[in-house]
Amino acid sequence: MTQQLEATRRTPLNRERVLQAAVSLADAVGFESLSMRRLAEELGVVPMAIYKHVANKDELLDGMVASLIGEIDPPAPGQGWKSAVRLRVLSARQALQRHPWARQAIESRTNKTPAVLAYMDSFTGMFLAGGFSVDLTHHVMHAIGGRMWGFTQELFDAPAGPTAASPAEIPPEARAAMLEQMAARYPNIVAIATSMNHEEGSVVGHGCDDQFEFEFALDLLLDGFERLHEQGWSSTRATPGRT
Amino acid sequence: MTQQLEATRRTPLNRERVLQAAVSLADAVGFESLSMRRLAEELGVVPMAIYKHVANKDELLDGMVASLIGEIDPPAPGQGWKSAVRLRVLSARQALQRHPWARQAIESRTNKTPAVLAYMDSFTGMFLAGGFSVDLTHHVMHAIGGRMWGFTQELFDAPAGPTAASPAEIPPEARAAMLEQMAARYPNIVAIATSMNHEEGSVVGHGCDDQFEFEFALDLLLDGFERLHEQGWSSTRATPGRT
DNA sequence: TTCAGGTGGTGTACGGCGTACACCTATTGC
DNA sequence: GCAATAGGTGTACGCCGTACACCACCTGAA
Numbered sequence: 191m192t193q194q195l196e197a198t199r200r201t202p203l204n205r206e207r208v209l210q211a212a213v214s215l216a217d218a219v220g221f222e223s224l225s226m227r228r229l230a231e232e233l234g235v236v237p238m239a240i241y242k243h244v245a246n247k248d249e250l251l252d253g254m255v256a257s258l259i260g261e262i263d264p265p266a267p268g269q270g271w272k273s274a275v276r277l278r279v280l281s282a283r284q285a286l287q288r289h290p291w292a293r294q295a296i297e298s299r300t301n302k303t304p305a306v307l308a309y310m311d312s313f314t315g316m317f318l319a320g321g322f323s324v325d326l327t328h329h330v331m332h333a334i335g336g337r338m339w340g341f342t343q344e345l346f347d348a349p350a351g352p353t354a355a356s357p358a359e360i361p362p363e364a365r366a367a368m369l370e371q372m373a374a375r376y377p378n379i380v381a382i383a384t385s386m387n388h389e390e391g392s393v394v395g396h397g398c399d400d401q402f403e404f405e406f407a408l409d410l411l412l413d414g415f416e417r418l419h420e421q422g423w424s425s426t427r428a429t430p431g432r433t
Numbered sequence: 434m435t436q437q438l439e440a441t442r443r444t445p446l447n448r449e450r451v452l453q454a455a456v457s458l459a460d461a462v463g464f465e466s467l468s469m470r471r472l473a474e475e476l477g478v479v480p481m482a483i484y485k486h487v488a489n490k491d492e493l494l495d496g497m498v499a500s501l502i503g504e505i506d507p508p509a510p511g512q513g514w515k516s517a518v519r520l521r522v523l524s525a526r527q528a529l530q531r532h533p534w535a536r537q538a539i540e541s542r543t544n545k546t547p548a549v550l551a552y553m554d555s556f557t558g559m560f561l562a563g564g565f566s567v568d569l570t571h572h573v574m575h576a577i578g579g580r581m582w583g584f585t586q587e588l589f590d591a592p593a594g595p596t597a598a599s600p601a602e603i604p605p606e607a608r609a610a611m612l613e614q615m616a617a618r619y620p621n622i623v624a625i626a627t628s629m630n631h632e633e634g635s636v637v638g639h640g641c642d643d644q645f646e647f648e649f650a651l652d653l654l655l656d657g658f659e660r661l662h663e664q665g666w667s668s669t670r671a672t673p674g675r676t
Numbered sequence: 677t678t679c680a681g682g683t684g685g686t687g688t689a690c691g692g693c694g695t696a697c698a699c700c701t702a703t704t705g706c
Numbered sequence: 707g708c709a710a711t712a713g714g715t716g717t718a719c720g721c722c723g724t725a726c727a728c729c730a731c732c733t734g735a736a
Contacts, residue, residue, distance in 0.1 A: 202713065226694060238695075239714050247694065297540050307619050314621035324624050333650035376550050378557035381567050402668075407576035407654070410661075414653035425645075445684065469723060481724075482685050490723065 203235065205243045209253045213289065216254065221291035226250075251295050256305035258292050261285040265312065271320025272412055278316070279408060282339055296339055322415075325425050330415050446478065448486045452496045456532065459497065464534035469493075494538050499548035501535050504528040508555065514563025515655055521559070522651060525582055539582055565658075568668050573658050 208229075215232050216224045226247055230237040244250045263281035266274050286292050310331070317327040373380045451472075458475050459467045469490055473480040487493045506524035509517050529535050553574070560570040616623045 225692085227692085236715055238697095238716085241695070242713055294540075297537075304618075307622065311619040311622045314624075318621055318624070327621075329646060329649045332646035333653055375547075376554040378561055378570075379550065379554045381557075381561070403572060403575035406572045410576055410657035411650070411653060414657055418653075468721085470721085479686055481687085481726095484724070485684055 203233065203239065203243055205253070208233070208240055208243045208250070209257050212250055212254050213257055216291035216295075217289055221294040224291065248299065251299060252303045252305075255292065255295055255299075256303060258285055258289055258295075259305050259309045261288070262309070265316050271316055271322070272416060274316050274320075275313075276408065276412065278313070279334075280405075283404065286339060293339070317415075320419075322419055323422075323424065326415075326418060326423055329425060330418075333415075334411060446476065446482065446486055448496070451476070451483055451486045451493070452500055455493055456497050456500055459534035459538075460532055464537040467534065491542065494542060495546045495548075498535065498538055498542075499546060501528055501532055501538075502548050502552050504531070505552070508559050514559055514565070515659060517559050517563075518556075519651065519655065521556070522577075523648075526647065529582060536582070560658075563662075565662055566665075566667065569658075569661060569666055572668060573661075576654060576658075 211233050212224065212229055215229055219228070226240055227237045229250075230240055233240070240250075244253060262285050263278060266277050269277070314327060314331055317330055318324065322330065369380075454476050455467065455472055458472055462471070469483055470480045472493075473483055476483070483493075487496060505528050506521060509520050512520070557570060557574055560573055561567065565573065612623075
């Protein structure tokens with residue numbers, strides 16, 4: 191009797207459910223807190239049960255990345271290569287922002303799974319379809335590198351200082367002293383930070399517009415690609431802009 | 434008596450020696466095999482002894498990154514901004530190639546240590562000294578992102594297939610079949626791979642010239658920066674190349 | 677000369693991790 | 707009706723980072 195109840199209660203695990211659970215667990219607790227044991231707990235199962243569905247943790251991560259790739263839009267048809275690439279990269283970026291663990295997952299591994307290869311292949315195809323030479327396409331794929339995934343190293347992201355949200359924590363004199371020290375030690379950084387939003391005294395203000403920065407670099411690269419393509423660039427000649 | 438011998442035998446540990454040992458241990462065994470316990474062993478000391486000199490493993494890694502930064506050349510004087518930046522990035526790249534663990538160390542952490550700030554600040558200063566507006570400098574720093582450290586996501590680096598070094602492992606028919614499968618599934622990747630070195634049948638041949646690829650992207654960005662700078666670009670107008 | 681305090685190395689222990697291996701138990705195909 | 711198999715379990719091992727109590731030695735003041 192209890193057997194029957196328990197039998198119906200549990201739909202058997204499968205790879206799909208494991209990956210799905212892993213993704214949402216990672217979404218919730220972050221990459222470094224995603225452990226096999228914790229995932230098992232989430233699935234109401236003993237840790238080793240997971241290993242009936244994925245070979246090991248690395249394969250789990252590969253599966254998660256594959257599922258992420260599934261969220262990226264396919265190439266938009268009927269567009270020039272440039273806007274097609276642009277749209278797709280931005281779609282990848284959106285997927286990455288939905289799943290903050292993905293950047294670390296991608297960086298932590300040398301990705302040669304079929305899903306990754308397929309994505310890279312399809313990505314490569316956008317340039318070839320746009321009339322790029324195989325040669326130029328090759329280098330262009332290297333150049334776009336991490337941006338293909340929709341992320342860049344975030345350099346400045348969340349500055350050390352407290353935001354305007356918690357003004358009580360540090361007395362204004364101390365803040366001013368800190369600022370002076372910063373400005374003395376890192377004048378250039380401070381110059382940029384203060385220029386970013388000079389409205390109030392908030393030194394390292396609301397942070398940067400990540401999206402703007404990302405598109406800035408992306409478009410810079412795309413423009414460069416375009417220029418090279420138009421001039422019929424070939425690697426046998428020279429690197430892009432050496433004088 | 435034994436006391437005296439043992440007293441002379443051991444020069445006491447200090448932060449410098451710990452960091453130095455950590456760096457060369459990581460050089461030898463790789464980032465993921467660098468553990469406090471192993472480092473202690475290398476130093477002939479019990480694991481907890483290390484904690485008298487660094488607060489924890491994160492601080493150890495920060496220290497290692499700082500020591501790496503020390504290996505990067507300072508800005509070359511008497512040059513235009515462009516070649517100064519170029520030289521410095523390539524110097525950073527060399528440092529990173531001497532210490533393969535560094536990429537992971539940098540990626541794994543949100544770097545706000547004084548050493549990192551100082552490097553970024555000095556880097557920023559190269560653009561400002563070149564007459565860049567603070568605005569443009571800001572975005573340019575974002576765009577150059579990871580490349581500031583001398584690395585890019587390596588996409589293609591060591592392909593799955595065996596290299597020419599181990600020809601015995603896989604019989605030629607099997608190789609040919611694999612190639613056909615690859616070509617069917619990932620035609621664009623294979624197109625690039627085969628064009629890279631069409632000498633023999635080595636499909637995913639000797640790999641790419643990392644250095645060339647790196648400089649390709651770097652120069653593309655630098656050229657873009659230059660163009661924007663010359664036209665007096667400002668972020669209030671538009672992103673670089675949108676039509 | 678002694679003795680307090682600090683510096684640096686030790687030993688033990690805890691709670692986490694990934695996962696190998698032996699085991700059990702339903703379900704299913706013959 | 708029964709053997710094979712897929713899927714879940716329990717135990718155990720060897721790693722990891724590090725908290726905490728302890729102790730040896732050196733230094734400098736009384």
